Amino acid sequence: MNIENVCKVYKTKNDEVKALDNVSYEFKPGKLYAIMGHSGSGKSTLISILGLIETYTSGKITINNEDISKLKDNDLSNLRMKYIGFVFQDFYLDEHLKAYENVMLPMLINKEIKREERKEKAIKLLTDLGLSERINHYPKELSGGECQRVAIARSLANDPKIILADEPTGNLDEENEKLVFETLKDLAKKGKCVIVVTHSEEIKKYADEILKITKGKLEV
Amino acid sequence: MNLKDRLWIIKNHIFDKRNYIFITILFFIFIAIFITLTFYNCATYISYYEKERLASKNINIDINNYSKEKEELIKNIDHVVSIDIFMTNASYNVKEFNSITPGYITISPLIDQNDIEIIKGTNIQKEYDMICPNLFYPHDAYETIYKSDYLKGKEIVDKSVVINNQTFTIVGTYDAKKIRNHLSECFVSKNTFKKLNPEKVDTSQLTIRVDKQENRREVIRALTNIDITNIDINIINTNYSLIYISIFITIIILFISFAIIYNFIKKKLRYRLNNYGILKVSGYQNKEIFKLDILENLIVSTICFIVSAIFFYIVYNLIINSISSLDYYIYTSEINLEINYFYILLSYLFMIIMIFIATKYLNYKYLNQSINYLLKDE
Structure with missing residues (x-):
């Protein structure tokens, strides 16, 4: 994923806020990137733009050498399905679905995964993340760390090349935080491009590259 | 995504407590509409009495x-x-x-x-x-x-x-x-x-x-x-006042019904915005989410229609049959208290249209916001 001179300006009634100021970087597969900065520095804006869930004011973003700026909403949805998995601080699991059913959700729109294969694949993803005994549990029956791992499994459902995590350990204790970072590190080792936004200094033990963002500007 | 997959997602949400509330609201709306339409049917019959003899x-x-x-x-x-x-x-x-x-x-x-x-x-x-x-x-x-x-x-x-x-x-x-x-x-x-x-x-x-x-x-x-x-000459006069009153009441009921349904679907949708945000992050398009939403609403309203129609039929006939003074009017054909099944089906159709319009508009309004807005809405 390549971003060139990306700017994001929020316009209010009386003012303009420049959340991102000419940010450029190339993210490569097989690495864990950590984006760190103070509150309001633009970290979440950056990762939202990278995840194609937020628009940007100017600049260029390419994924797999494809310029996404001219793509329509439906095309962006397809790109997200194919290439991007997202993990959030608040997990956003569906409380009415069991763990494996939450993981299966993104597979329903992926024509490359047959119906018969979905459940098996979901269970394998959960097992790989150490959740073999929690497959049939609902989110309210899981701990915070378990919920986050289910969310990670869900982000892997369509085998994306890029994993984006926005404060994935924000609601977790130390032990679970380590577990999540280890999981993300493993994914990077398996060839995925993993980008994590976090306040936690613990990430420094796992990240291949640390990017600092201050007042919308990216420092390597 | 095919219908089977949509139903798989929906079946887990049908028993959401918000749907129970939706069913209860719809139940009373249906009963109110059935009563006004039966009154309209009766009013038309009485008004046209002289004309149809x-x-x-x-x-x-x-x-x-x-x-x-x-x-x-x-x-x-x-x-x-x-x-x-x-x-x-x-x-x-x-x-x-x-x-x-x-x-x-x-x-x-x-x-x-x-x-x-x-x-x-x-x-x-x-x-x-x-x-x-x-x-x-x-x-x-x-x-x-x-x-x-x-x-x-x-x-x-x-x-x-x-x-x-x-x-x-x-x-x-x-x-x-x-x-x-x-x-x-x-x-x-x-x-x-x-x-x-x-x-x-x-x-x-x-x-x-x-x-x-x-x-x-x-x-x-x-x-x-x-x-x-x-x-x-035997002048035949048709008095339309009863018909006008029943039409007026029906229109009022339908307006109120739409307002209630619209507000309820809006609340339900807002409650689900996080879920829909995640679906969009996963690659779902707006039209897929709309199809899920409308299918769920249609299933719920159809279940409610069937339940309320059966309830209305039983209770209405019990009430009519227990009022003995009505027998004379029924015998002399001065009154028609029969349920008009065509109107009942028409009310279902109208309800479907109301639900479709409300769901379509609200989905358009909310799902076109940024995904961050959907995820952060509380």
């Missing part, structure tokens, strides 16, 4: 100042179906279908076979054929009416009735309410009636049968133009 198609004229030539002129007037000697109906005490129970029926001559709608059996073909109401109560209105004494359809056809030592066969049944006849009024052919009841034939008057009640005025004008002046 068979006698409303008749114009009676005095036979004085009458000639064969005038008869030809009358026959040539537009909308005139037939001319006949004036006949009134006749009442008889009969044995109810050769049983011991005494009965009482009224016989009228059938002027035009198109006057009545045959429900079971056939129309009059032979001399001693008779047609009776499909809901038949062969007794006097002033006797106590018991629902269990009503005879229906199959119980009537092919049965015999003896009048003046002549055996009549009931060959068919007709819809008495449609022409506002009492539920003891039967028909025989004109000629048979004249033979049976010569005293009921008034040779001093003629009855002119018009094709529709609306055309009476025109025919009366044409009669006066050919110097026929002794006309029993």
